[in-house]
Amino acid sequence: MGTPLMETVYKAASEGKWDLMKEAYDEEHDMYVMSPITVSEDTPLHLAVYSKKVQPLKALLDIADKNPMLGNPCTKENAYGNTVLHEAVFAGNMEAVEHLLQFTPKEQGNYHPSMQLETENALGETPLYRAASCGKKEIVEYLVIKMKQISEGELLKNHRRRGYLEKEKNENSEKVDLKPILHAAIEGQHFETALTLLKRDPSLGDMKDEQGRTCLHLLAEMPSAFKSGYAMPKYSIRNLIYCCLSASNGDDDQSKSKKGWQVGRIQKEKDKHESALKLAQELIERNKRHWWQSINVVGPNKVTIETPGQGGRGRQSEGQKGGRNPGEGGGKGVDPGEGGGKGGQRVDPIPLFIAISNGIEEIAKEILEKFPQGVELVNETGQNIMHVAVMHRRLEIYSYVKKTFKSIMIRLSSRIDNNGYTLLHHVAHMKHYRGGTKPSPALKLQEEIQWFKRVQRAIPPSLSEKRVWVQRAIPPSLSEQWVQTPREVPPDNEGMQRWKELTALDLFQEEHKDQLKLAQEWIEKTSQSCSAVAVLLATVVFAAAYTIPGGSNDLGFPIFLHNRFFLAFTVLDVIALASSLTSVVMFLSILTSPFEYENFYHNIPRKLILGFILLFFSVMTTMLAFACTLFLIIHFRKKWTTGLISFAAFFPVTVFALMQFHLYFSFLSTMKDLFKEAGEYLPRYCCPFRCQRYKR
Structure with a gap:
């Protein structure tokens, strides 16, 4: 094909002049209708589907059908292995998809239009898989139902994973991404599409990716998909609009744009949050029976866990076998919140703990409502739900558990993990600290102190003075009180690994030295x-x-x-x-x-x-x-x-x-404490409506 024709056709497609593109392939140039016109080897047919209409594609298919020697236009691939149907799905051109699946070229032997659905691109994606990963809900429903890509309640095998059939053929199989179709839809945050697939094929919810993650694990790692993770101030116009809006129930983007740019944007976010919550509820309902644990006590405050039906979660790791003294085992990972050592089998993460660590209140509350025994689940280091909530400073989840499971709160708060750390030690440690919610260094420090006081009131008094061995890289000249273990090697050129037995208060003061200095300066x-x-x-x-x-x-x-x-x-x-x-x-x-x-x-x-x-x-x-x-x-x-x-x-x-509004708002908790204390000391006739003692 000549260069002038390529430029004319590509320019017409770029400008949306589809009639001009069709006219370029007159009787003299019709033999070039399936020739590449882009560096990605796209033919005019690949580009025609982006018109959002069926007429340009239909006209080009008719031209190609008049020249059987050119081959089958429906099987023509670009450099990425995408057929015209792949591109039509990506463009969301429903009319083009229907026409392609109904189109039968002349003199093509045993070819059947449905064979297009079995074609995989270079990434191992079928058109149905591509539609799901791009969030084309209408096309997914059409391909699954109308084109009968489901058998006995399950999707056909080549649609369930990306590159499923290619793994056996590919010598370098470790580089093949076998991502399940439902995972692809969720990663793209196309939750309505994921719900459609899950309702048609419930078994998709049990599939795992190559990292062993289920769909619920993916959702628990997406705080932005839920309202609790949406960056929106509580007292703001955006939050007011968000609360006043109702679900759009699948309204298109055009109807949302009529509401105004900002309102339409908030509406889109709310729809996404509600769809994600519905999907999470479906997955939790289907998976709640898989979380039951068998806890084995192997020593003082040390446990191992097994999950029936999941092949056993293995034995205690080496880092969990160590003693509390610096010379006794211990291994690495002795800081609060760290896992065990390298020994033992891999323990699958619990979606509840992942959701709490990411601050997704919706998933955490939904799991605890449908599986209340989940409040006593522990991870591989013997930490329960309260440890995780405290480590990551998740106040809403901490308060919810404290209020909902009040009768067993003393048992939950008394739990000591496999490294010997109490809840108070996890508050004192800043490994998982993410900056807090307050706007200034002084208020951030106050928030940390409030956390320490809050947890200190919740745990038994005997645990407040519990001492644990803490490992740090400290220059010997700065602290003679730290004990050096000869078997440890220096982590760098500046200091040695040293140990010291600390209470939670000592650990808090040591960890927050830099924060205290910033607060003082501010x-x-x-x-x-x-x-x-x-x-x-x-x-x-x-x-x-x-x-x-x-x-x-x-x-x-x-x-x-x-x-x-x-x-x-x-x-x-x-x-x-x-x-x-x-x-x-x-x-x-x-x-x-x-x-x-x-x-x-x-x-x-x-x-x-x-x-x-x-x-x-x-x-x-x-x-x-x-x-x-x-x-x-x-x-x-x-x-x-x-x-x-x-x-x-x-x-x-x-x-x-x-x-200064944000600063005043941050002071509200401080003023609440002041008013509560004043109400406690004033006589009742001076403050007849005083509240009960404020508890956090």
């Missing part, structure tokens, strides 16, 4: 800056008190003495001065406070929030006093002037409030 800089602003405001309002609006009469009395705006100006000026000076006192008290761990629990955050509130109140009253002064001067001569002054007065206050 709180010091913030207090200095805010106190400087508060002093400046106090200076302004103090000077304004001696500058009487409108002046004074001969007797020294203000001219506007009896005007209501003069009274408002006086009151607001006094309030602004008092609040600004009080905020200065609060920030100075922070600067003079000892920056220790315990002070970051309540003392410093409370002073900081009070200082911020007073500073905000000072800014607001200062602007209102300014507005009252202008109202006295202009006497409301023009309405638009009044509106402009009101806008000018409230604009900086509004901006200040919006910019």
Whole structure:
């Protein structure tokens, strides 16, 4: 085929001028209709399906059918092994798919249109597999039902996995990805398509990929597919819109776009979350009987687990056999949250624990509702659901378990894992810490201390002082109290592997040294800056008190003495001065406070929030006093002037409030504690509606 024709056809296809593309293959050039026109060896037939219509493809197929010597257009492959049907499926062109499966070329022997469904591309994907991986739900239903690609309730063998038939033929078989079809749909987050496949063939839910993961494992690793993992502030306009929207029930993208760009985007996210939840519910219902465990006690606080029906989960690993002293076994992985050593058989991860570690509340709660015994499941290191929730700081799941399984909470919280670590040691450790939910270093440290206090109240008092051996890389010159084990080798050129027996509090203070330093620096800089602003405001309002609006009469009395705006100006000026000076006192008290761990629990955050509130109140009253002064001067001569002054007065206050809203919201938990404590000490007649003691 000549270069000018290739350029003409490709340009016509790129611009969507399908009639021009058809006209290019007139009687003189019809022999080139199946010749490649792209570097990927796509023919015009491959490109015609992207028109979203059937006419361009139909016209080109008719041209190709007039030249039987060119071969079968339906079996023509590009460089990736994709036939025209593969490309039609990828483009989502339903009409083209139907036409291709009904098209029978002339003089093609025993060829049958359904043979197209058995053709695999270079990745071992059939058209049905490709449709599922691309989320083409309508095409999947058509191929499964109309084209009868299901037999006795199961998909045909070559559709169930990618490259299933090629593994035996491929000498380098370890490079062949045998991903099941349902896994492909889930990885692409096409949950409606996955639900369609699962309902047609329930056995797909039991299939595993080459890493041994089921579909539920994949879902448990996708926090963005659920509302709990969606990055959306609780108190925001987006969250309000999200809550007000209902499921679209399969509405197309065009109907969503009519709602507006942002609303349509939120609607799309909500549909995805609800579809993922439905799929998770189906998979949990089908798999709940597979999670039963047989726990064998092999020593003090040490267990091994087996799962009946899954071939046994093996014996205890070498890292779990070690003693608590640094010279007794122990192996590697002695930090809280780490697994055992290299010995023993591989233990399949539990979807419940994967969901908790990723913060997917929906899956965790659904599993516990349908399989309540799951609350007592343990992993290969003897950690139960509370250990995992605490390690990864999943407050919602921790609170849910504590509230739902209140009667056995003492048993769950008393569990010690195979390495000898309690819940409190897992809180103290920062291996799985992901930055917390608060916006500033001081509040992040407060959040960590709150976690420590929360868990400390939940566990038996005897476990609070339990000591465990902890292994660290510490330069010998920095700590003579650390015990060196001769058998350990240096991890690097800077230090040796050393051990020390620590309580949870000791471990917490050691792990959070850097966080404490950041919090100290942040709180010091913030207090200095805010106190400087508060002093400046106090200076302004103090000077304004001696500058009487409108002046004074001969007797020294203000001219506007009896005007209501003069009274408002006086009151607001006094309030602004008092609040600004009080905020200065609060920030100075922070600067003079000892920056220790315990002070970051309540003392410093409370002073900081009070200082911020007073500073905000000072800014607001200062602007209102300014507005009252202008109202006295202009006497409301023009309405638009009044509106402009009101806008000018409230604009900086509004901006200040919006910019610091996230910080105020973060202080709510601190203020709740303050109000709860006040309610405990005040008499009932002073606080008749006081709440019961606040528990977390």
